Amino acid sequence: MQQVRARARRDSILEAALRVFARAGYHLASVDAIAREANTSKGGVYFHFPSKETIFLLLLDRAASQLRARAEAAIAAERDPVAKVEAALWTVLDAFSAHRDLARLFLVEGAAAGQRIRERIDALHAEFTQLIRDQLDAAVAAGAIPPIDTALVAQAWFGALNEVVTGWAHADQPSSLPEAFWTLRRLFLRGVGIDPDFGVEPA
Amino acid sequence: MQQVRARARRDSILEAALRVFARAGYHLASVDAIAREANTSKGGVYFHFPSKETIFLLLLDRAASQLRARAEAAIAAERDPVAKVEAALWTVLDAFSAHRDLARLFLVEGAAAGQRIRERIDALHAEFTQLIRDQLDAAVAAGAIPPIDTALVAQAWFGALNEVVTGWAHADQPSSLPEAFWTLRRLFLRGVGIDPDFGVEPA
């Protein structure tokens, strides 16, 4: 029973930390502020977690696996290789735009937070790039897409998504993300040689 | 004569600051470390610059205008609209990859460094996106490219370039920059409806 309570406390601290990090960024988020947001004390935070960095890392991992799970589910729900590719992209774009602050936090902010965190952020980038790449590879293998350096394409796509979403977060560009999606979809698919409306284009 | 020395010192502090910022990020770079790297004292740094933030901003502006100048020169050297587009892209890619640490510093790291710096980083993103967009608009106007949301495309391309280059530090991909260029070029141009080998594709 006590363990249940402890677990709940731990989770509430994590939620609070997420909010504070998202609001203030890694450096400006003080442990005090996190404790206050979680309605506990600094000591309470340190009882559950060994350091501020650890909390950030935990949140990072949690966000990453949630996103991964969603993406994998979306991909699994499609049969067609190209549709799987699109599912991967759409899930990422969708998740980013639903949680702009987190996207900013983990994709941008986190990069200024010291060696350890940096490395994991890079790993996260790599992971999602890989996820997209896997779908591309499958599509290439299935002949749905002409051969191409899929690693590079995945990386480029990920970066494009990232920029568009984080740009959207604080400017007004683009004004509407859903509309942007259709343009990006065209841009991406035609880029790899698919006519988004009729399948593979003739050479 | 003293002025010459002072100018040299000032420059050496700027160089040192650039190295330290690139190595540690804005927050983790202490003025002490910058002074040490420049073989001077903290007071010396403050004699030449009013604040750490000012130094960062100065470096940022310097890098931005160098890149802008290069890009504009490269664009001006081409006549064909599509070639101008390619020139813009290539310059950015080239510059970024020659100074990956700076690209990381100014495009990623700096975004977590406080209001003033954030604003200028955003402005920098906007500026280079605009630079690319201008070429796209010209190409569309010239009929070299079918109509498209050029703002979004420029943003996506910028993000793609950014990600590919800053991702380089840790991955093994791409093995070579020129190769990557050809892939990206194809990806980008086909994305907007140009056959990179034969010009505009038939609808």
Add this chain to the structure above:
Amino acid sequence: MQQVRARARRDSILEAALRVFARAGYHLASVDAIAREANTSKGGVYFHFPSKETIFLLLLDRAASQLRARAEAAIAAERDPVAKVEAALWTVLDAFSAHRDLARLFLVEGAAAGQRIRERIDALHAEFTQLIRDQLDAAVAAGAIPPIDTALVAQAWFGALNEVVTGWAHADQPSSLPEAFWTLRRLFLRGVGIDPDFGVEPA
């Protein structure tokens, strides 16, 4: 229980700060020195108080209200208007001479300590001058003292008291406070037209 300890610590920091301020003056009193004097650390001081200035202001207010309370009590204990005037003077003189270092600190030293503190010191001067003046006004209204510019008189008296007491630290004069009181009493009262021994003098 912890709160008791915290309160005690807080108070001990205040006492320590008072000693250090009195010894060194506002500017020369470092927070480090205050912490050392209070057998705690700089961080400890800042845990209990938000700034050095706040501490000074707190001490200032505390001293002022203690003095005010004493003076008001002494005044209330008298019925005769002239006796009230004397009570105000005596209380101030007594308090100042019992805490010469504080008088010096708050009446003299503090005046060079920045806008906020200056304003409050001025207010303190004004307050005690006013306190004396009120008694003078009452005495004038009661016909115990001939009409006079009571504001100016109160100011002059306050300054005289201040100088006599703060000057003590270095001179040998006056040998004894009670003796000084009788001299000052005579000086002050005769100055406003009262024979200190027989009441109002004939015109």
Add this chain to the structure above:
Amino acid sequence: MQQVRARARRDSILEAALRVFARAGYHLASVDAIAREANTSKGGVYFHFPSKETIFLLLLDRAASQLRARAEAAIAAERDPVAKVEAALWTVLDAFSAHRDLARLFLVEGAAAGQRIRERIDALHAEFTQLIRDQLDAAVAAGAIPPIDTALVAQAWFGALNEVVTGWAHADQPSSLPEAFWTLRRLFLRGVGIDPDFGVEPA
């Protein structure tokens, strides 16, 4: 010839320092600001003076001896003992009110400026108190004033003058110093048993 120039430079630095000290107070007056005000450089200041403190002390002494000279002249110009007393008072009040900023600087501000300066400020107080006291003693010896603790009276008068003038400097009290003089004169003289209009009062 060069010595003449050096002397002029030295003096111009002193004047500049006086202005800066009066404007900003001892602590806030930086040597840089003094150099700038004197149209020279920090090094120039240090060529002529060994330290900031020395400069302040020099100015203090200079102001003190100027005031002393004026007071002594004014005193010497009178024959009557009581008139001499009044001359001393009036000179001090006059000087203070003509140079409010300096009065504030040397009588108030300076007190927060470290041991050495503090001691000299005290000496200055003592000196002027002594000057007034000497006239009082002479008046007592001449039978113009009944016996009294002249040291204490002089101190009280000095303090009263000081408070009235410095109060005048930043509040509006008293509204007119010349008017205040007549009130103070009455206050002071009657205090020591002199009817300011008809000489010594009957016991």
Add this chain to the structure above:
DNA sequence: TATGAATGAGCTTTCATTCAT
């Protein structure tokens, strides 16, 4: 478990003073 007081290293910045030129 949880609290919050306490620590101390670290930060940016200021400035009196020194010194090569």
Add this chain to the structure above:
DNA sequence: AATGAATGAAAGCTCATTCAT
């Protein structure tokens, strides 16, 4: 004589982390 670059010892303040209760 004079300059102004350079120094370095502070200063006030913040905050991740520790620890007695």
